Amino acid sequence: xxxxxxxxxxxxxxxxxxxxxxxxxxxxxxxxxxxxxxxxxxxxxxxxxxxxxxxxxxxxxxxxxxxxxxxxxxxxxxxxxxxxxxxxxxxxxxxxxxxxxxxxxxxxxxxxxxxxxxxxxxxxxxxxxxxxxxxxxxxxxxxxxxxxxxxxxxxxxxxxxxxxxxxxxxxxxxxxxxxxxxxxxxxxxxxxxxxxxxxxxxxxxxxxxxxxxxxxxxxxxxxxxxxxxxxxxxxxxxxxxxxxxxxxxxxxxxxxxxxxxxxxxxxxxxxxxxxxxxxxxxxxxxxxxxxxxxxxxxxxxxxxxxx
Amino acid sequence: xxxxxxxxxxxxxxxxxxxxxxxxxxxxxxxxxxxxxxxxxxxxxxxxxxxxxxxxxxxxxxxxxxxxxxxxxxxxxxxxxxxxxxxxxxxxxxxxxxxxxxxxxxxxxxxxxxxxxxxxxxxxxxxxxxxxxxxxxxxxxxxxxxxxxxxxxxxxxxxxxxxxxxxxxxxxxxxxxxxxxxxxxxxxxxxxxxxxxxxxxxxxxxxxxxxxxxxxxxxxxxxxxxxxxxxxxxxxxxxxxxxxxxxxxxxxxxxxxxxxxxxxxxxxxxxxxxxxxxxxxxxxxxxxxxxxxxxxxxxxxxxxxxx
Numbered sequence: 001x002x003x004x005x006x007x008x009x010x011x012x013x014x015x016x017x018x019x020x021x022x023x024x025x026x027x028x029x030x031x032x033x034x035x036x037x038x039x040x041x042x043x044x045x046x047x048x049x050x051x052x053x054x055x056x057x058x059x060x061x062x063x064x065x066x067x068x069x070x071x072x073x074x075x076x077x078x079x080x081x082x083x084x085x086x087x088x089x090x091x092x093x094x095x096x097x098x099x100x101x102x103x104x105x106x107x108x109x110x111x112x113x114x115x116x117x118x119x120x121x122x123x124x125x126x127x128x129x130x131x132x133x134x135x136x137x138x139x140x141x142x143x144x145x146x147x148x149x150x151x152x153x154x155x156x157x158x159x160x161x162x163x164x165x166x167x168x169x170x171x172x173x174x175x176x177x178x179x180x181x182x183x184x185x186x187x188x189x190x191x192x193x194x195x196x197x198x199x200x201x202x203x204x205x206x207x208x209x210x211x212x213x214x215x216x217x218x219x220x221x222x223x224x225x226x227x228x229x230x231x232x233x234x235x236x237x238x239x240x241x242x243x244x245x246x247x248x249x250x251x252x253x254x255x256x257x258x259x260x261x262x263x264x265x266x267x268x269x270x271x272x273x274x275x276x277x278x279x280x281x282x283x284x285x286x287x288x289x290x291x292x293x294x295x296x297x298x299x300x301x302x303x304x305x306x307x
Numbered sequence: 308x309x310x311x312x313x314x315x316x317x318x319x320x321x322x323x324x325x326x327x328x329x330x331x332x333x334x335x336x337x338x339x340x341x342x343x344x345x346x347x348x349x350x351x352x353x354x355x356x357x358x359x360x361x362x363x364x365x366x367x368x369x370x371x372x373x374x375x376x377x378x379x380x381x382x383x384x385x386x387x388x389x390x391x392x393x394x395x396x397x398x399x400x401x402x403x404x405x406x407x408x409x410x411x412x413x414x415x416x417x418x419x420x421x422x423x424x425x426x427x428x429x430x431x432x433x434x435x436x437x438x439x440x441x442x443x444x445x446x447x448x449x450x451x452x453x454x455x456x457x458x459x460x461x462x463x464x465x466x467x468x469x470x471x472x473x474x475x476x477x478x479x480x481x482x483x484x485x486x487x488x489x490x491x492x493x494x495x496x497x498x499x500x501x502x503x504x505x506x507x508x509x510x511x512x513x514x515x516x517x518x519x520x521x522x523x524x525x526x527x528x529x530x531x532x533x534x535x536x537x538x539x540x541x542x543x544x545x546x547x548x549x550x551x552x553x554x555x556x557x558x559x560x561x562x563x564x565x566x567x568x569x570x571x572x573x574x575x576x577x578x579x580x581x582x583x584x585x586x587x588x589x590x591x592x593x594x595x596x597x598x599x600x601x602x603x604x605x606x607x608x609x610x611x612x613x614x
Binding site: 080084179181183184186189207208210212213214215217219245246249252255256259260282287288289293296 | 398488490515516518525553559562583600
């Protein structure tokens with residue numbers, strides 16, 4: 001099975017840092033447009049403190065709309081067992097639990113120690129109904145905005161504490177700052193897979209802040225990852241990682257992998273139109289290259305057709 | 308020897324498509340700024356028809372300035388034996404001869420057939436003094452703007468006609484359109500090296516039009532290439548390859564390879580400042596990500612220092 005499963009995170013990591021409020025109906029319209037491109041999986045929001053992340057405060061409504069779309073797998077981010085219970089009560093069937101490998105980032109992002117997050121994860125696993133799928137997001141698996149390079153041992157040993165609690169999870173190694181390089185991605189993923197061959201599935205989440213978006217996705221795929229996060233229009237960032245603007249653009253990944261002969265199930269031309277809409281959201285920081293290249297071509301073709 | 312040699316092509320491929328005339332003194336100032344970052348090798352212009360590429364019509368003056376910079380290796384592009392003789396008369400010690408693997412692109416770019424270019428190359432090799440270093444630029448080695456994917460056999464067989472004419476050349480496989488993917492770069496370079504193990508050195512030239520800039524450079528390095536072209540500020544394009552805007556940014560490559568532990572000899576902070584100047588040239592199409600990320604950080608630090 002060589003296909004790539006893209007998890008489009010536009011509606012969570014993509015819009016989370018956007019200041020101006022995006023009305024719920026606008027989010028749901030974007031959800032429908034994204035689903036219509038063939039994207040089969042999305043992270044559609046987060047159950048978190050509305051004061052810390054105000055843009056996520058209508059996640060329950062967006063999730064409800066997502067659950068009504070046939071064949072769409074919708075996941076939501078949760079940082080605690082209590083938030084997970086809220087998400088499940090709202091109908092969530094896929095939860096992404098986040099904690100950081102780096103102590104400093106976990107403190108800044110979740111206001112607790114890594115040990116406390118591990119205990120929280122144990123509670124979360126205990127209380128989550130078995131029909132709910134779990135993804136484990138390891139933020140700062142490669143690099144921390146506060147303390148720099150994260151040791152490989154720290155990531156491996158944290159996984160050693162988490163995976164026994166529930167083996168059937170999808171593990172996502174996240175490059176929170178965008179400062180991972182492809183050789184590091186290749187090495188760490190190979191190491192993690194070698195240490196924990198029985199883990200269900202491996203995923204990768206990267207940013208394009210330093211132009212490593214596609215290079216790291218390519219390295220992750222080569223190392224065995226078949227699930228990669230991305231945001232349309234290259235939207236996104238992390239409020240606790242200064243400078244970390246821009247998830248890798250979904251359209252850049254679709255372009256690269258489809259051209260490599262790796263199916264993604266996404267209609268690129270339709271996606272480029274939606275990505276332009278996402279990039280035009282007021283207050284957004286957008287990125288990626290394929291969107292601009294394809295849009296320029298489309299304008300040229302339209303002009304040629306008129307002349 | 309794991310170091311990477313970057314050939315900065317800002318002053319040729321980078322500014323060639325810029326419409327508004329850049330005064331010679333402005334080009335020479337840019338040349339000095341680039342050299343001061345530690346870049347040890349540059350393509351500083353082209354000896355070509357001034358009507359086809361008006362921005363290149365002062366290459367002799369820029370070359371003269373480049374030759375006066377100690378320890379800088381300056382190459383110029385030439386499409387014919389006659390232009391090469393002009394370049395040598397102007398003092399050039401490194402010539403990059405260009406022809407295309409694709410018949411259609413060679414016709415559009417050089418107004419002759421590939422066979423005619425091979426014959427021209429033979430004349431060029433014959434007439435070029437032995438002290439002048441030769442680089443052989445194979446445009447459209449991967450993909451042609453007019454006919455799409457280029458067959459691997461075409462590239463291998465063209466090399467088989469060219470390499471025996473002078474074995475001690477540097478061969479550069481060029482992704483003219485930016486549509487090569489990293490798996491293709493990896494495969495073709497490995498194939499070329501396996502076929503012609505005695506070739507002097509292998510180089511790669513790529514564009515970032517479809518966000519493959521760093522991914523392809525990473526793949527090329529892994530396949531054995533130790534010389535890669537790039538333009539500061541991500542400037543550039545090819546007038547005969549519609550949509551092919553933007554060489555991979557020099558600063559993106561420096562960031563990635565230095566972080567991978569591969570020395571480039573370039574001072575990134577200084578380069579980012581120069582890249583901002585290059586990107587600000589009137590009429591330029593700029594790209595890359597590291598420039599923006601580092602400039603944003605510098606602005607934030609300056610603001611913090613003031614407050």
